[in-house]
Amino acid sequence: KAGVTQTPRYLIKTRGQQVTLSCSPISGHRSVSWYQQTPGQGLQFLFEYFSETQRNKGNFPGRFSGRQFSNSRSEMNVSTLELGDSALYLCASSLEAGPIEQFFGPGTRLTVL
Amino acid sequence: QKEVEQNSGPLSVPEGAIASLNCTYSDRGSQSFFWYRQYSGKSPELIMSIYSNGDKEDGRFTAQLNKASQYVSLLIRDSQPSDSATYLCAVKGNTGKLIFGQGTTLQVKP
Numbered sequence: 001k002a003g004v005t006q007t008p009r010y011l012i013k014t015r016g017q018q019v020t021l022s023c024s025p026i027s028g029h030r031s032v033s034w035y036q037q038t039p040g041q042g043l044q045f046l047f048e049y050f051s052e053t054q055r056n057k058g059n060f061p062g063r064f065s066g067r068q069f070s071n072s073r074s075e076m077n078v079s080t081l082e083l084g085d086s087a088l089y090l091c092a093s094s095l096e097a098g099p100i101e102q103f104f105g106p107g108t109r110l111t112v113l
Numbered sequence: 114q115k116e117v118e119q120n121s122g123p124l125s126v127p128e129g130a131i132a133s134l135n136c137t138y139s140d141r142g143s144q145s146f147f148w149y150r151q152y153s154g155k156s157p158e159l160i161m162s163i164y165s166n167g168d169k170e171d172g173r174f175t176a177q178l179n180k181a182s183q184y185v186s187l188l189i190r191d192s193q194p195s196d197s198a199t200y201l202c203a204v205k206g207n208t209g210k211l212i213f214g215q216g217t218t219l220q221v222k223p
Contacts, residue, residue, distance in 0.1 A: 043213040056209045090156055104156040
């Protein structure tokens with residue numbers, strides 16, 4: 001079974017631009033979560049989607065948003081990019097929502113100049 | 114107090130030894146506990162999950178959970194150089210959010 005895929009793998013943007021990241025979960029998985037990983041803050045939860053609905057949200061500003069489609073694929077959008085948004089953005093999928101195992105994709109490395 | 118705390122290390126053990134990685138958490142209502150391994154430049158890989166008190170063994174890995182003490186640990190027996198990585202403890206509490214510790218770097222020396 002194919003794993004979680006994320007596109008693009010690398011992105012370079014400038015301050016003020018916006019970016020959209022894509023995630024395709026493992027086949028049959030209906031829950032998708034997004035995380036930001038930086039050396040200083042570690043892995044931080046952004047949001048979780050299940051059945052096209054946002055179930056949970058982390059402590060990030062409104063510039064960070066996401067959505068999930070009927071085929072469980074998810075996108076994450078960051079508007080008005082700041083230098084501090086440079087990070088590895090990870091998507092994880094699980095069969096269902098709730099306290100069960102999540103499997104991570106390879107991540108998208110975003111650099112904001 | 115951080116929600117999930119780990120010693121950042123590095124923890125250095127000789128090849129063949131037992132590596133012991135520890136994690137404490139603050140939310141008493143936490144329900145699910147996970148250990149992930151992350152190699153440099155790679156994404157986290159799930160290696161163990163544990164949901165009830167006690168020990169859970171999977172090959173060379175044993176996860177231990179003590180909810181009363183709010184403590185979860187990972188033991189790696191017969192450590193190999195290929196086990197050298199950062200180990201992330203993750204806890205899912207009543208909020209439903211998966212909270213990660215900062216990770217412990219393990220170095221296994223041949």
